[in-house]
Amino acid sequence: MDSRAMLKFSRRFLWHKTLLVPLAAVLAACSALGRRGSEQPASTAQGAAASQRSEAPSSATQTTAQSSDSAQPAAATALPATPACEDDDDPTPPQTAGPFYTPNTPLRTSLLEPGMAGTRLLLSGQVLSTRCTPLAGALLDFWHTNDAGEYDNEGYTFRGHQFADDAGRFTLETIVPGIYPGRTRHIHVRAQAPNQPVLTTQLYFPGESGNQGDGIFDPALLVTLADAANGKEAQFTFVLDVP
Ligand code: FE
Numbered sequence: 001m002d003s004r005a006m007l008k009f010s011r012r013f014l015w016h017k018t019l020l021v022p023l024a025a026v027l028a029a030c031s032a033l034g035r036r037g038s039e040q041p042a043s044t045a046q047g048a049a050a051s052q053r054s055e056a057p058s059s060a061t062q063t064t065a066q067s068s069d070s071a072q073p074a075a076a077t078a079l080p081a082t083p084a085c086e087d088d089d090d091p092t093p094p095q096t097a098g099p100f101y102t103p104n105t106p107l108r109t110s111l112l113e114p115g116m117a118g119t120r121l122l123l124s125g126q127v128l129s130t131r132c133t134p135l136a137g138a139l140l141d142f143w144h145t146n147d148a149g150e151y152d153n154e155g156y157t158f159r160g161h162q163f164a165d166d167a168g169r170f171t172l173e174t175i176v177p178g179i180y181p182g183r184t185r186h187i188h189v190r191a192q193a194p195n196q197p198v199l200t201t202q203l204y205f206p207g208e209s210g211n212q213g214d215g216i217f218d219p220a221l222l223v224t225l226a227d228a229a230n231g232k233e234a235q236f237t238f239v240l241d242v243p
Pocket of ligand 1: 098
């Protein structure tokens with residue numbers, strides 16, 4: 001192979017590499033994304049927690065992949081507009097709202113008020129469609145008990161709604177809910193993409209002794225939980241049944 005042929009070969013090799021690497025990154029990130037929302041192991045709560053912790057770095061991969069995807073339109077033209085999540089695109093399962101929902105909650109991302117007892121909790125995540133598309137403007141309406149396991153059924157303590165940002169991301173500042181008889185620790189939530197059906201469900205905490213004895217506990221609804229400087233940090237990805 002003379003030097004001109006070698007140069008031509010090298011260019012072609014590099015061109016293929018620049019297309020294949022972003023494609024692999026996008027597909028890997030999308031698969032990891034679906035698992036976080038819908039494929040928790042059905043073994044034990046602790047097993048689920050360990051699995052989620054081990055997946056923590058994949059959220060960084062996802063961000064990187066999405067950024068590189070949008071930054072390289074040439075590569076994107078070779079892909080579908082919204083890459084499929086393969087078999088990891090199961091919607092977040094619905095659960096009962098229970099008897100303690102109050103409509104018309106305040107618009108706010110922090111449920112904290114001065115003097116509240118309890119361990120601080122920062123819950124964050126993303127709202128996606130079943131095709132891994134961020135659902136900008138999705139409504140999230142949260143409600144849960146205070147530290148003593150009591151709902152405020154007359155006011156709006158520990159109740160509030162917000163809308164996901166342009167990347168479908170949300171953040172909620174609150175406390176770790178208390179526990180009341182008959183249930184394990186949980187947060188209620190209603191999620192709704194604009195002009196789409198409402199998903200009513202609940203989020204659970206890993207490592208809770210009450211999880212296995214709770215009749216409606218679902219490991220697919222476990223948050224990822226970690227210690228933080230002033231409390232706990234939890235993450236959850238909602239996958240709404242929106243194409
Ligand atoms: Fe409840």
